[in-house]
Amino acid sequence: MDGTAQPRVRDAEATQARILQAAKEEFARLGLAGARVDVIAERAEANKRMIYHYFGSKEDLFRHVLEAAYLDIRAAERALELEHLDPPRAMEALVRFTWDYYLENPEFIRLVNSENLHGARHIAESDRLNEPSRGLTELIGGILARGVASGDFRDGIDPVQLNITIAAIGYYYLTNRHTGEHLFERPFMTPEALAERLAFNIETIMRMVLRDPDRAARA
Amino acid sequence: MDGTAQPRVRDAEATQARILQAAKEEFARLGLAGARVDVIAERAEANKRMIYHYFGSKEDLFRHVLEAAYLDIRAAERALELEHLDPPRAMEALVRFTWDYYLENPEFIRLVNSENLHGARHIAESDRLNEPSRGLTELIGGILARGVASGDFRDGIDPVQLNITIAAIGYYYLTNRHTGEHLFERPFMTPEALAERLAFNIETIMRMVLRDPDRAARA
DNA sequence: TTAGTAAGTAACCAGTTAGTGTATTTGGCA
DNA sequence: TGCCAAATACACTAACTGGTTACTTACTAA
Structure with a gap:
């Protein structure tokens, strides 16, 4: 992304943790209906597809956060x-x-x-x-x-x-x-x-x- | 309101009241983000256009309900x-x-x-x-x-x-x-x-x- | 070296949603 | 009666939204 070549790390656990953390913040901020999956993905610095890969659906992600x-x-x-x-x-x-x-x-x-x-x-x-x-x-x-x-x-x-x-x-x-x-x-x-x-x-x-x-x- | 051939009444106040009541129920049930304007209109037996006519926007309607x-x-x-x-x-x-x-x-x-x-x-x-x-x-x-x-x-x-x-x-x-x-x-x-x-x-x-x-x- | 697999990505899709433009209907009134 | 503004119906849209498809990239075991 930036100039200083950060080699993309392949770390499933870390990615899941980032997604969970971002999801917690977003769901807390705006509620289940108000939170946006795209925003969660962006703030987790993860691809949206990863959310569905690891957590299945928005509601399942919410359940996981809870x-x-x-x-x-x-x-x-x-x-x-x-x-x-x-x-x-x-x-x-x-x-x-x-x-x-x-x-x-x-x-x-x-x-x-x-x-x-x-x-x-x-x-x-x-x-x-x-x-x-x-x-x-x-x-x-x-x-x-x-x-x-x-x-x-x-x-x-x-x-x-x-x-x-x-x-x-x-x-x-x-x-x-x-x-x-x-x-x-x-x-x-x-x-x-x-x-x-x-x-x-x-x-x-x-x-x-x-x-x-x-x-x-x-x- | 009763079964017998309700001629459409021209009653702005009643329409607004029905919209407010339906909006209160929907906003209470699902929150601001979760509630749907179309559902509110339907449950109020009013046209969605009337919501915007009387209340301006979803948020303004929410404010009114509050x-x-x-x-x-x-x-x-x-x-x-x-x-x-x-x-x-x-x-x-x-x-x-x-x-x-x-x-x-x-x-x-x-x-x-x-x-x-x-x-x-x-x-x-x-x-x-x-x-x-x-x-x-x-x-x-x-x-x-x-x-x-x-x-x-x-x-x-x-x-x-x-x-x-x-x-x-x-x-x-x-x-x-x-x-x-x-x-x-x-x-x-x-x-x-x-x-x-x-x-x-x-x-x-x-x-x-x-x-x-x-x-x-x-x- | 390489084949297999898991991690990650971009583009996309179909359905939804708040909000509008506009034609039509209605009731009150001169 | 006929006019007019308030009230209503409804089709439409631009943006959004959860979820998916097809693909690339990195790591690892043999």
């Missing part, structure tokens, strides 16, 4: 080691992790939005995502149980509902920040705004689970 | 009369209203998702949505202030953050229910599941705002 995204967040969840923390600190760390993951992987929430727009039919068809991600729910359930045993937490909290809420209060803020900034006339993504939101989210969750929030707040 | 959706929820918010309720009951009623509105207007959250995918550029360009919707924030701020005065609520809670959280815990559950049902292997939309979620959401918010949640819970 699978990678879910496998990635699951790996990050597994890498969490909260067992050595006392229950309140573990819970706070979990809220912080969820928030940080969304912040550092902005494509993730946009892909999940797209998938839900389409009724989650791609992950439903996925073989690689067959076993459900009980990981995070079990993690939360474990922290809750430890917290009840230690006397820190209230009893009877549904780990799944709590899981959903922890995701919701971070996710919603970030996906809907554009309309939010317009409606509320305030910045959402400045460091101060982000810190404020994280603090609010931690407080929301801790007040939900702690037996005596006002005493524990000073610990 | 404007209508926002004006609608604002009207519903204004219709709320929570001043006569004591602060805890007013707050609970607000959480319930938000939840019910999302449930009864499923297009709303899908349209808002689409708009955020596009960086909120349509409502930013809108003249009809120029004045910000300070309504709900002021409403929440008012309830909070009354609650602080009555001794029911803690002081220092940011009405905007609380507003966002109230929306988030309902909105996220409903938009992400498809992936959620897959991931958590449980129904999200049965009457029982919905009632359980609403109860959880009310408890989350009440524990956040109440000075003494465990005492108040029995009131």
Whole structure:
């Protein structure tokens, strides 16, 4: 392409990885219907034919991107080691992790939005995502149980509902920040705004689970 | 509209309304890029030409649909009369209203998702949505202030953050229910599941705002 | 060296899509 | 009644879009 004779390298894996990366960006940016296969090929510096060679169709490529995204967040969840923390600190760390993951992987929430727009039919068809991600729910359930045993937490909290809420209060803020900034006339993504939101989210969750929030707040 | 020989009526307003309704459904169903102008025209029982006559372009139609959706929820918010309720009951009623509105207007959250995918550029360009919707924030701020005065609520809670959280815990559950049902292997939309979620959401918010949640819970 | 195979490419195609030009119909009104 | 503008029907197009065909190029095993 350019003057300095870059010998075309034949590297199937690298090409697939470039295609996946470009596809992730494009699908996250414009959604499944809005993304263009030609643009993905161009940005991957690959020929469009390669996309069909490796991934079959646009929808299959989308499914592949989703699978990678879910496998990635699951790996990050597994890498969490909260067992050595006392229950309140573990819970706070979990809220912080969820928030940080969304912040550092902005494509993730946009892909999940797209998938839900389409009724989650791609992950439903996925073989690689067959076993459900009980990981995070079990993690939360474990922290809750430890917290009840230690006397820190209230009893009877549904780990799944709590899981959903922890995701919701971070996710919603970030996906809907554009309309939010317009409606509320305030910045959402400045460091101060982000810190404020994280603090609010931690407080929301801790007040939900702690037996005596006002005493524990000073610990 | 009824079966008996409908003579074609010359009713610009009705035609526009049918187009808007069909457009709302299609945009909500498939997003801005996924929706098809021909399908909208067909479902509106109007000629495609009329869409361009009345609304100019697909994007302008989308903007119009969004404007209508926002004006609608604002009207519903204004219709709320929570001043006569004591602060805890007013707050609970607000959480319930938000939840019910999302449930009864499923297009709303899908349209808002689409708009955020596009960086909120349509409502930013809108003249009809120029004045910000300070309504709900002021409403929440008012309830909070009354609650602080009555001794029911803690002081220092940011009405905007609380507003966002109230929306988030309902909105996220409903938009992400498809992936959620897959991931958590449980129904999200049965009457029982919905009632359980609403109860959880009310408890989350009440524990956040109440000075003494465990005492108040029995009131 | 060479035959076989996998990687990569360019041009193309058939169907779709947003958007238009224009003739025709309709209802209100003088 | 007859005029006219609003409303409507419909054929059309230019650009696009997912997917394919036919081909070249690089690597490797024998």
